[in-house]
Every structure is written in structure tokens, then in C-alpha cells.
Amino acid sequence: MYAFLGVFVGTLVGVLPGIGPALTVALLLPMTYTLDASASLIMFAGIYYGAMYGGSTTSILLNTPGESGSIITAIDGNKMARAGRGAAALATAAIGSFVAGTIATTVLAFAAPTVAALAVKLGPADYFALMILAFITVGSLLGSSMVRGFASMGVGLLIGLVGVEQVSGQTRFTLGLPQLNDGIEIVVVIVGLFAIGEVLYTATRKGGRVRITPIRGRAWMTRDEFRRSWKPWLRGTAIGFPFGAVPAGGSEIPTFISYTLERRLSKRKEEFGKGAIEGVAGPEAANNANAAGVLVPLLTLGIPTSATAAVILVAFQQYGLQPGPQLLDTEPDLVWSLIASLFIGNLLLLVLNLPLVGMWVRLLHIPQPYLYAGILTFALLGAYTVNNATFDIFLMLIVGALGMAMRWFGWPLAPLVIGAILGPNAEVYLRRALQISTGDPTVLVESPFSITVYVIVILLLGVPFLLHRWEKRTAAAITAASGSPEDESPAVAQKSE
Amino acid sequence: MRWFRNRGELGVAGLLLAAGIYVLLDTPTIRITPGQLAIGPRFFPYMVGAFLTLVAAGLIVGVVRSGSARPDTDGEAPAERPGPAAVRVAGIVAVAVVHALLLNLTGYVIAATVLFWGAATLLGARRPVRDGIIALAVASATYALFVWVLQVPLPNGPFGGDV
Numbered sequence: 001m002y003a004f005l006g007v008f009v010g011t012l013v014g015v016l017p018g019i020g021p022a023l024t025v026a027l028l029l030p031m032t033y034t035l036d037a038s039a040s041l042i043m044f045a046g047i048y049y050g051a052m053y054g055g056s057t058t059s060i061l062l063n064t065p066g067e068s069g070s071i072i073t074a075i076d077g078n079k080m081a082r083a084g085r086g087a088a089a090l091a092t093a094a095i096g097s098f099v100a101g102t103i104a105t106t107v108l109a110f111a112a113p114t115v116a117a118l119a120v121k122l123g124p125a126d127y128f129a130l131m132i133l134a135f136i137t138v139g140s141l142l143g144s145s146m147v148r149g150f151a152s153m154g155v156g157l158l159i160g161l162v163g164v165e166q167v168s169g170q171t172r173f174t175l176g177l178p179q180l181n182d183g184i185e186i187v188v189v190i191v192g193l194f195a196i197g198e199v200l201y202t203a204t205r206k207g208g209r210v211r212i213t214p215i216r217g218r219a220w221m222t223r224d225e226f227r228r229s230w231k232p233w234l235r236g237t238a239i240g241f242p243f244g245a246v247p248a249g250g251s252e253i254p255t256f257i258s259y260t261l262e263r264r265l266s267k268r269k270e271e272f273g274k275g276a277i278e279g280v281a282g283p284e285a286a287n288n289a290n291a292a293g294v295l296v297p298l299l300t301l302g303i304p305t306s307a308t309a310a311v312i313l314v315a316f317q318q319y320g321l322q323p324g325p326q327l328l329d330t331e332p333d334l335v336w337s338l339i340a341s342l343f344i345g346n347l348l349l350l351v352l353n354l355p356l357v358g359m360w361v362r363l364l365h366i367p368q369p370y371l372y373a374g375i376l377t378f379a380l381l382g383a384y385t386v387n388n389a390t391f392d393i394f395l396m397l398i399v400g401a402l403g404m405a406m407r408w409f410g411w412p413l414a415p416l417v418i419g420a421i422l423g424p425n426a427e428v429y430l431r432r433a434l435q436i437s438t439g440d441p442t443v444l445v446e447s448p449f450s451i452t453v454y455v456i457v458i459l460l461l462g463v464p465f466l467l468h469r470w471e472k473r474t475a476a477a478i479t480a481a482s483g484s485p486e487d488e489s490p491a492v493a494q495k496s497e
Numbered sequence: 498m499r500w501f502r503n504r505g506e507l508g509v510a511g512l513l514l515a516a517g518i519y520v521l522l523d524t525p526t527i528r529i530t531p532g533q534l535a536i537g538p539r540f541f542p543y544m545v546g547a548f549l550t551l552v553a554a555g556l557i558v559g560v561v562r563s564g565s566a567r568p569d570t571d572g573e574a575p576a577e578r579p580g581p582a583a584v585r586v587a588g589i590v591a592v593a594v595v596h597a598l599l600l601n602l603t604g605y606v607i608a609a610t611v612l613f614w615g616a617a618t619l620l621g622a623r624r625p626v627r628d629g630i631i632a633l634a635v636a637s638a639t640y641a642l643f644v645w646v647l648q649v650p651l652p653n654g655p656f657g658g659d660v
Contacts, residue, residue, distance in 0.1 A: 147555050154548050155549075158545060165538040172527055200589060203582065203586050368620060369628075370617055370631060372616065372617075373612075376593065377612050378639070380596060380612065381643070409509060431540075
């Protein structure tokens, strides 16, 4: 029941342009405050998947992807829509997401206990190494430049510093304001950054009608399209899942790889860029598998690898649950019911969305002023309900202004969130590790695990350059294939998923 | 002047630099409790402060040298929104502040109506009466949803909480 509600609401909000999955989950967080833990987690599962699907709907019909994972879908998906095959595009996205989600969730179900068992053996130094890995990857792989990614993360770390310090109990950086003693609520940060930032950013643009491509007929595919889709689905899943599970951050890479792969494998290369269904099927499956993969480190290690995962982590913490290896032992029912609800949510997504596509499309017709005013209202409401205090509203506005500036200058938003959440954790692990070793810093590189991780970190610092150049070359090839330059390329919004 | 046009990012980078320096300067005021074997509450702040300062410096250097990337403005239809961008942004923030202040005075429904109406108008909504009605509807529906269905408390206004 809650799964249904979650999926429904998730898709609803996810469809709205400008709202990515991270924001959707964050906005809907207040709705779950009064529910008990399992009910709200089930709802979250539904919201999570629903939001992803809503995002792909937006990118296919509007050519404005709501999250980085849908950017690639928009390339061929929108072309298909314009050619009148929008229904098929949506269908392949939905079914592909379903297939990917089911497979990925199954792998998750099997992988989680194994990883958790391994994770228990890790010491604080190892966790710290993992966090450094997460920091480096998130900071360097997202966004247009590494410097800005790290800048964003730096702000997040700073935000994480505010509040009562764990060991000695004194307050740091609270500027004398007692309301800051508990630190800055991460939900306020996320909603302020994404929602308010988006609203303010939109306010700086000139506005105007967004072009929505109408769909003809019910969302279904011909047999031929089906046949062309199913292998990309599987390949996309295989690509997407590992990327989600690794703290590499971002869903652009796996969807990009999937698209490139499909293009290379296809016998109809010329169609890519003009509406090849494989170009939608593969990336969409990759996107969904990626989403499920993200849950692996989240549930087993307590490390979020995407902004959306960070929000879910916060949701857990609201109930006093700390995801990590102990979670499987202490609350196995919860974890399994979450996984079960992922399956259910996935199924519901398929059942629900194919027939309801028409309704989602109508949502897109809401005029922008009302839409964004509504987002603003809802977001501020979320801020208020965190602590029943208006102070948080002001805080959110400040964060929102920062978010707007970041969007304007192309700073990635996800590193900030990850920095704010993982920063305090990293500090705890670091101090714990050093305390155990009574101040000996070599403990950080003692265990084979941490050594491996640090080696990976060093390697990773070099990878972005290569990836970036490779990405540019392929992107140039794609735009060359998609025809005349007057064609709008997908409005690449600086969103995080 | 044009040199500055593309380098507005310097403002934010400057703020970042200031933040980093502030952290570095403020950290020494954190008391170290005696008996701490290893690193104390100052260590991490120092690192973060140093990190911030370095990154900000790097960013400043980069922006000074080559300017910022501008956000892409593809497919923009002619202006449908009144006034220059800065006014709109300031306006929305102002409306939100008013909303926050009104919350405890007039209760949620009225405060939210004001918020919605103000924001929508600033974003381009053109029919005040219709917008006002929609605003009221949205505010009321939200209130109903949260207070009655979800049992999340919201401030009540002069119309009382026993509605």
C-alpha cells in the first residue's frame, strides 16, 4: 500500500521539470515523519524508483532531463518523441527500467549480506580510507572541473563542521547561535540547495513556454522495437549496477558508456542521434541498475555514493538507524522489507506508469510560475517541519542562494551534500583510528584494505582527465551524427541525481 | 568592466576563500580538553580550513586566467517575466522571508498563500485574482494534507486549531 503511494508520488514529483530524484526524496521526507520506520522506508523505495522514471519521462518529452542520469536518454528519446514514437520511447524506458531494477535488486539482495559480512572486518582506518575514496571520486568526477567539484565539497565539509563536536561536547562554528548547536540539518541543506536553488535560478532566466512533445496512442512498443530493446536492457543493467555500487559518484558515466556501447554494437549506427530505440533502452536500464547499485554501499557500509543516497541515509538516521554492516544483524527485517519493497515498487512502476503516461504528460503542462511557486512552498514547509522553527527557513534560504550561485557558475551540487554528510563521519573514523593507535598515523595505511583503497584513489585522480577527453570526442561524434546544428541538444542542467 | 562580466564567479570564490581563512583563524578558539591522546577537535577544522583556502585560491587563479563558463541559454523564448533577474531573485527571497515571519503570526494557511502568490507573480503569473485563489487552494490543501492526514503539526492562525 505504501509502496503504491510512494511510487505514485515519486513519479509525480519526479516528472516535474527541474526536480531530480535527490530533491524528490528530500521534498517528500516531511511526509514520512509520522510514519513508522518500515512504512516510510517502503515509501522511499517507491519514491526512489518513481522519481527516476519521472525523470526519464521529462527528458523524453521535454528534452530537459531532470537529472544527470537522463541526459543521454534525452538524446534519442526526444527525437523519437518528435517522430511520433514517444509512446515507444516511454515504454522502452519503463520496461527497461523494470528489467534492470529487478535484476539489480536481486543482485543487491544477494550481495548485501556478503558485503556486510566482509564489512564487519573493516576497522575505522579502513572506513576512513573508503571515505577519502568517496570524497575524491565525487569531487573529481562530477561537474565541469575538478576544482569546482572540490570547492563544492569544501563547502559541504564546512557545513558538516558546524555544531557540537563529538568527543569534547563543545560547539564549533556556531557563530553564537544556539539554533546551530545541533548542526545544520542535512535535509535543509539538500532541499535548500536543490529546490530553492532551482527556483531562484529559474527566476534569473527569462522563462517561456517549454515545448512538450505530444504522444500518440498508448505507451507500447511494436514487436520489432521490443526485439531491438531487450539486449540493450540487459547490457545496460550490467553496466549500470557496478557503477552504482562503487563510490564513483554520478550516473552520467554508466549511461554514457551504455549509449556508446549500443551505438558501437548496433547495425543501424546512423539512427543514433535521430531516434534509435537502443539509445533509450540501454541508458535507461543502466540508470536504473545504477540506482539499485547505489544501495549496496549505502545499506552495507553506510556510505552514500550519490546525492539521492545521501538523502536516504538521512531518512534512516531520522529513525535512529545507522546503515552499515551492523544493520543487517540488528534490523534484518527492515532491510529485507526494504529490498522486498524495491521489487514491489519496481513492479508497480511498470503497471502504473504505462497506462498513466497521459496523466503525467498533463502534469507537465502546469505553467511554470505555479509549478515553481509550489515547489518553493513545499520546500519551505519541509524546512519548517524539521524542527518546527522558522530559523530553518532562513537557513534554507541562505543555502538556496548559495545553490543558485552554484548553478549559475556550474559548480556541481552533489559533492556538497556528500561532504556535509560524510565529513563528520570521516572525522569520527579518523579520530577513532588514531586513538586506537595512540596517535600513530601509519595506522591509516596499515591494513591491506586501506592500502588498496589509497592506490585506487591515486589512480582515480588520473582517470578523470582521460575520461574527459574520451567523453568530449564521443560527444562530438554524436552531435555530428544527429544532424544540423540548429537541433537543440538536451538542455544540460547542472543537476545531480 | 567586461573583464568582470565573465568573472562574477570571483565573488563566490572570494567568499570561499574568506570562509577558509575564517575557519583557520577561528579554530584555535576551540578548547582542547586535556587528556586527549591523539588529535583533538581542532585537527579536522584545520584540515577543512586549509582545504577550503587552497581550493578557493586555485579557483580564483583559474577564473582570473580564463573566465567562467556561462550557463547555456539554449532555446530561450522571449521574456515573459517582469523586471530584471536580480529583482526577481531578491523578490522571491523577500517573499520567503515574509512568509517565515508570518508563520507564527497568522498561521500556516495565510502565510503559505502569501508565499505562493508572491512567488508565482514574481515568476510570471499574470492574473492576480486567479493566482490568489490558486494560492489559497494550494495552501489549504497542503495544510489539510499535513495536519489532518499525516498528523504533522503546523502553526495555526487566528482561525484556530480546532478547524
